[in-house]
Amino acid sequence: MEGRRLYAPNDWMYVGRTMYILIHGISAETYFPDVLKLPREKLELLQLGWRASDEGELDGRPFMNTTRPWQVFAWTAARYGELYIRVDSVNLTREGASVMVRLKANSWRQRWSKAEAIDLVASHLRRGEWMPLLTMWLGDGKAERKKVLRGDYKIVIAAKEPWRLGSSKSTRRALVATGKEAFVKLREAAGIYGVLLDRLRAHKWVNIKLATDDNFKAVFKQKGIVTVEGVAMHLHLVSGSLLAEHYTCDIGKALEIADKLKAAGLRPNVVKSGPNYVVYIATADLLRLAERDEAIRKAIALYLTEKAK
Known part of the structure; x- marks a missing residue:
């Protein structure tokens, strides 16, 4: 591409x-x-x-x-x-x-219509049974990882009739539950199914773990970050190209970082992005760094593996 x-x-x-x-x-x-x-x-x-x-x-x-x-x-x-x-x-x-x-x-007959199933999920939830909601969320749930990482915990599910599940977040989304405790209940409801989801590295299951395990979240936040000449840079895959980016609102700081990277033989770029300045290095420089830096090589491999899921 x-x-x-x-x-x-x-x-x-x-x-x-x-x-x-x-x-x-x-x-x-x-x-x-x-x-x-x-x-x-x-x-x-x-x-x-x-x-x-x-x-x-x-x-x-x-x-x-x-x-x-x-x-x-x-x-x-x-x-x-x-x-x-x-x-x-x-x-x-x-x-x-x-x-x-x-x-x-082929070994099963379909027992429920779509509307019946949604009503039954809501009914089970009212009685404190979260397992049906778990698989419904795995199907049509909104996996808003950035919100989870900043502690904004909401279980939102796409639905043609959102009022069947909870309060309507929009005409096509239902806000079913909020708060960390809601994700704790989803994780507890999973039981042995959670072991399978863990092995499958399901991205929505990862969101549940991020919402319920502070240690896991702390480690996860370090993914996609590489250190280049002492500068923490975030990996970013865009249109098939892998970049390493550092954001700052200070143009002087951006130029200082760019000069530091240039002194190391790299070819950084500085661009304006909203209120910030972005210092980034492109794929060719990243690959050269990865050849001689095992930590960067592993970080890139892990990041690309996550993106491929």
Whole structure:
């Protein structure tokens, strides 16, 4: 990718908002084991939340469309058994590529309509049962990590009729709960399912951990930060290019940092961004630094791994 151009060996194509490349003939039938070993009533609570969000119905069976690998396994664990899988398309955006996977759980009959499932999630929540809300949030919840990192804890779920779940944050969003305690309840409700989400490194589960574990949050905040000539810089992937940036509201400080980086043989840039000045170094300089600095190399690898999820 370069800007909005996607390059192929002998040509390129322009990528707008999202480009879909349909794929035909890639499908399989398989069996997914019961990895959770939950009692039927607990398993149904997980299923209920998925049905209230991303899960649909096809030929009377539960089905799921997703571009997120972790959702494939998180949903299938709740709908184990005979499974039909089809790779449907490759989706191209300016941020990269993803694969749309369609799954149908042939061992299960769909028991609830979408509206029934949403009402049941709300009913369980009123009685203090948070497990259905957990999987509903994993499906349609808003993963607002920046807000979580600054301590703004809100469970917001996209819904056509938000009033069914809680107060309407907008015409398409329901504010279900607020505060750290709400995320604590989600984490406690997960039980063994949380172990699976942890192994899958589900980004929404990471948000729950950030909201409930101060030590985890402190360590996490250091991700994506590299130190270059004593200057803390934040990694930033934009349009396929990796930058290291330092923000300051003081132009004198920005120029001082730029001079320091130049003295080290780097090629920094200084640009204005709102009320701040940004000193940044581009991909080529970062790669040269990574070749000789193991800490920077590891930080870049970890950052790119997180971005790929």
